[in-house]
Structure formats: structure tokens, C-alpha cells
Amino acid sequence: MSVRLLLLLLLLAAAAARAEIPLAERRSGYAFMGRDTRAMQDDDAVNPATLWVLDGEELWRRKAGAAGESCADCHALERMRGVAARYPAVRGGELVSLEQQVNVCRVERQKARAFGYESRELLSLGALIGRQSRGMPIAVEMTPQTRPYLEAGRALFERREGQLNLACSQCHDERWGEKLGGAPIPQAHPTGYPIYRLEWQSLGSLERRLRNCMIGIRAEPYAWGAREAVELELYLMWRARGMPLETPAVRP
């Protein structure tokens, strides 16, 4: 009896170990791309996301809102180094994504209207802030406050949903490296957001990318900025902990 129990436990442990990708076997989406697309990401002069970074630099210095202040009036851009690698984070008792934090500043400090999700402005600032952390290891803060959000994000990642009844983990933990419609299935590490996706012909956020997968499995996407989306984002960032940030990345 006890031997059987032990065997069962061992099997369970093996199954659990198989589910998550071992740290050393993790690969950025970059590793699954062709040579041309990699070259496009590596050279700022040909990486189309640079156009958004330039916009971001202009926005950073532009005074806005009733307060008449710019981002630069409070924050030196150099001080943004490492910031994107730490988001989503708990601020004021709430889990917020980097985009949401930008809007918190917009509304509370600049007394201006919040930027819309996926707006050119928000993407540009996201690309500029993210660019400051390029090459730095992803390091979301793990505190007793963030832990419940992380567990909620993990549960979402492993939960089957949609008409195809698939969980994120079934493709990205268990079948990465295999093909889906002729394209390699990556491990789903959010190493370079916002990304310039060739399919989109534009820059886009992690949330937009998550929507693609959710529509693909015929599930209803979370509303923009929904708590679930940010929890999933936090789990994905934690899952990619230690991997270098590539923002702004190029993806096919």
C-alpha cells in the first residue's frame, strides 16, 4: 500500500515537473525567429519599433494636462532603467501593468485624460520606457502582496477555456517547439513588449497579443485592462524571470 502510494506520488511529481518548463530550457520568442527577423530586431535603424520610441521621446518631454507638467519634469529618463522589467507590480494595494501606471501618472499628476489602451501614445511611452531596460533581466517583485495575483495568473494560464477548450499551458508549456499552422509554437515569454509584430504591421501590447491567442481558442478575451489580463501578465513575467528584456522586440 505504502509502496503504491509512493509510486503515485512520484508519478504526480513527475507530471508536475513536466508541466513547467525548466529554467535552463527557456527560450525567448527570438530564438524561434528566422535570421532576417532577428536582424530587424537587433538594428535600431531597421527595427520599425524605433519609430514609436522616437514618438515616445517627444511625448516624454511634452507638457500635458491641467498641471502643465511633462513626464520629464518628474522623471529623468535614465531613472526608468529597470522599471519595465519589474512590472506588473502592486502599487497602492492594486496590481497594475506598466501601461496602467503611465495612466495613473497622467490622471493623478498631470491632471490629463488617460490614454486609451493600444493608443499610439501609450504604446510609444511603453516602448520608450521598455527600451531603457533592454538587456536587463526580468525581475517582477515577489512579495506577500503580489503572491495571490501570481497564483491567480498561474491558474488562468492552466485553465482550459473557449470552444476549443484549451489552456495556455497546453501549447506553451507542453507543446512548444512543435508547429501550429506551419509556425513554431513559442514558449510565450513576454520578453519584448510592446512588440512590432509583422502580422500586425504595427506595435502592440502584450494584452493585444493575449487577445490573439484567446480568439484563436475561441474564448472571449478579457476586457482591456481587466484584472485577469494583468494577473496573467504578471504570471508570464514571473515565468520569464531572469530572461533579458528585448523591448522593443520584433516578432513575426
Place this chain on the structure above:
Amino acid sequence: MARAIVQVPAQAKRGEIIEIKTLIGHTMETGFRHNDRGELIPRDIIRLFVCTYNGVEVFRAELHPAVSANPLLIFPTVATESGTLEFRWTGDNGFSAVRSAKVEVS
């Protein structure tokens, strides 16, 4: 003002083949797509790109609806003399953008 990035080597040897990279922000709307209400979205593309080197045309490209958004053009030219390269994009709806870069030839 359109956003554009051009990359030209600052220095080159006479007779050397240099690579020029240009990237410009543009939606390149094909004119074949429909919006949510089923209406055709009018075409809005860059039609022509011309590069001149001290006033002499060294590269020209006609762009068509199949060209991607944010067109990236990379082309070579021979460094003949020190001077200025001028890049000009023109297109639908009066679109026009100009950039220039200097090259020093020794």
C-alpha cells in the same frame, strides 16, 4: 511630420560601396480593405521614393499597395565625393517627407 530614420555611414573611402538604410512611418493603406461598416477604406500609400547624392539621383523606387506598412528600403551606392544625400518620399493625399544625411569621402 512623418517619422523617418535614415542611416548612412558618416565616412567612406572614395569608390567604396556604402549601404544606406531608410525607414519611414506610414500605414500604407492598400485601398482594398473594408471598415466595420463595409465601406472601402481609401487608398493611402507612399508612391515614390527618390534618393539624390549631391543633386544626382542614385536610387528610385515606386511603391505599390502590396508594400508593407512602415516601408524599409536598403540599397547600396558608390561613395564618389563628400556631400549630402537627400531622401524624398511622396504619396497619396499630398504626403511628402524629406530627410538628408552627410557623408565624408576621403
